[in-house]
Amino acid sequence: MSYDKMKSEDNVSSVTQFILMGFYDLPKLQGLLFGVFAMIYIIILIGNSLIITVTRIDPALQKPMYFFLANFSSLEICYVSVTLPRILKNLWTQDRSMSKVECATQMCFFLMLGTTECFLLAVMSYDRYVAICNPLHYPLVMNHKFCVQLAVGAWVTGIPIQIGQTSLIFSLHFCNSNKINHFFCDIPPVIKVACGDTSLHEIYVYVAALVIVAIPFTLILFSYGKIIATILKLPTASGRAKAFSTCSSHLIVVVLFFGSASITYFMPNSTHSALTDKLFSLFYTIVTPMFNPLIYSLRNKDVIAALKKIFLKK
Template sequence: LSADEEHIKSEYSNITITEFVLLGFSDIPQLRWILFGIFLLMYLTILICNSVIMLITRTDETLKTPMYFFLSNFSFVEICYVTVTIPRMLMDLCTQKGTISLVSCAAQLCFVIMLGGMEFLLLTVMAYDRYVAICSPLHYAVIMNHRVCMQLVAGCWISIIPVVTGQTYQIFSLPFCGSNKVNHFFCDVPPLLSLACGDTFVNNLAIYVASIVFIMVPFVLIIVSYGKIICNILKLSSAGGRSKAFSTCSSHLIVVILFYGTAIITYAQPKANQPEGMGKLLSLFYTILIPLLNPIIYTLRNKDIMVALKKLQSKIYWESLEELG
């Protein structure tokens, strides 16, 4: 902290904060209804697209495979992830208040980190699934049986929950005695730590360790998996076989690049080097834009899902006709 920041915090040292104020987009009040309409439309699109993916992967017999089981879980996490942040942001745009209690802020932070971490872990599990499918196709059904798939998903939840709960408790154990204005549209770690009066060295260290464990380690595993996948694909003699294998992995690879690209830019770059408002802008990417793109990428680039969607559409159409006639 600079000398000025230290002086300001010392002046407020006797003030105990009981609630925060999320500033969100209060600096552009003239655009609040336009932003409300855009974010509401994006939120509804995310809910509908991911719900459709969950529906068809559970009802269509051809999609009852490990790859689509993990995709269904990923869609569920996406729905939960955006629901933690966007409805609150929409409410703040309407009321222009932005006040949030410490307990609500802690709960939001906990779920944001937990669900975000789950997405990274599920992307790693999905990469492993593609690795087994392409590199060991004869043993795929045995290795990736339903029990193993359930254990992998359960393992992701079990590993992330205690770490995130501990981190949230650690952050909110700090004294917040200065300004209560959070320059963000949801409770995130960097803006909250900037308001803490105590020593945040341990908290920052814990964040970097958690980032390495839940972001960088999975990223390395995904890179290794895709390295082996690409080597095996290139060994295929059939051009059609290579094209089909690349097509199977391309959607997942695009999503991985989007997720990790934004995460690395957001959390790896020192905050002092980021322009004012850059953190908020990047947050819009990984909390709204990427969850919006994910189901579109998975549906448009996947023939099996497109076929299942047409079958579902046809089924709904004929059922509607039967009810009318």
Template sequence: MANTNLSHVKEFILLGFSDLPNLQSILFGIFLCIYINILIGNGLIIVITKSNATLQTPMYFFLSNFAFLEICYTSVTLPRMLSDLWTQNTIISFLDCAVQLCFFLILVISESLLLVVMAYDRYVAICKPLYYTIIMNHKVCVQLVVASWITAVPILIGQTYQIFSLPFCGPTRLNHIFCDIYPILQVACGDTSMSEILIYLDVGLFGIVPFLLICGSYIKIIVAILKLPSAIGKSKAFSTCSSHLMVVGLFFGSGIIVYLQPKSSHSAGSDKILSLFYTTLTPLCNPMIYSLRNKDFIINEFRNPELIDICLKELIIFT
């Protein structure tokens, strides 16, 4: 097996939750409910923001794109995880594993960049309100969203190819719930230092830099909010921004911890738990954080009481 290379590796084994054999059915039910709620909650945000004329603003445009992105990148991992739990067949082909990793990385980085765009939108709205409609016109909003989606695509496709070009030796068992970078590197033989260096560069460029930009934006936003004369204005501004900061904290906190650790320091158990935070918890909480906390979204923007009741019932499923 020491000489096993790219051409001979046909499949990997995702161990997932195999160490909990008596809980497979329960875990399947839990993750199925989570996935359905993610689809319903984020889907409602998309439908509502697109169907209501009063929500055709940059903030809700970015929010609907963020909800769509949450659905996409959750769908890269959860359906496969559900299939493994249901069928007990945890074998994934070499190509499927590479495709899953590539799409997962692209969508995660897209979310990171889109969170920066959303922070910039709030910065302009609060710190430069007189120029908001000029700066954040529809063309600029579309360009920012497209840039968030495609900026890192060539880099991540190249990195995925580089990782899967490594030779693999020993049992190709990935002690994780989906094909992620470090579980794959742990079953690779030979020198993986270049791959680890590239990971750190990516985390710095697409993780730490966006996080610092968001923090910088919100420092300026907080300073501007504190200068507002109206207590009601302060409360509304803080409410809108705190929703975004909660999502940022959940997403970047768990993601940066996972990918900044050296390969030798990774624990399979902690990695699984942390990965569940940014692959399931953030998409699950997104509708509740952005919608249930946003009174304008629920009350002022909907004129049909029955629609309000239906939406609240669907969103309250999360609790």
């Protein structure tokens, strides 16, 4: 497939259009992959929309925990919608071309929403910390105004950081090849097709990822350290089990998201392979958002009860 080139002043060809190779090496499975990804997208939309709906209409779920869960489900819908529709389009039309502006826009929104997920998971862990470690002060501390401020902070924190990071990545020269061996515009595969010395850009990406991941992850570790210490002091086994069940779903999501994302962004660029990039990216961009509604609903009696009310009424 051809791509546009522009001659720069130093006679280096600069790419203005990228080709997302995606799953080009599986030509006989394009139809099957389209069906699988379409089904996953539908599951993600329905599952997260159900959680948003029940947390809004059920009186028993009008608590800070479920306010943040509704925010998280909204985030998951936005997060997968940045990448999955484009994947489906590429599989359906077999036209994998994407302009430089489209690629930069996709990367910027993907990184901003990924940053939001990191900080929103930290906010949710703080909510569980206050609920378990300071239950008497919980209604006072986690009032509606403070919850809204925490949620807004999580949504907007990554915007300036990721706009700057995306601008830095696309200030690189892209020459000789415009083929990105990935299914969306992520940092590691885009840097791979850049020409010239990219070491400073790689260092910046590493430092930015470290800050974005380290701050919320440290808050999560601190919160769960306090939570575990408090739970272990409870006198009965049933009390400990009940306390831990309120945060176990969140802990599973934290491990899945931070584990797969950290492997992608903290591995040196020289050690990245296209296959491992694709596998781990699939995990934290598509698989985890698909399982999140199941994790939260199947492990939460209040959510299950609210869902039963809705379906029994219908």
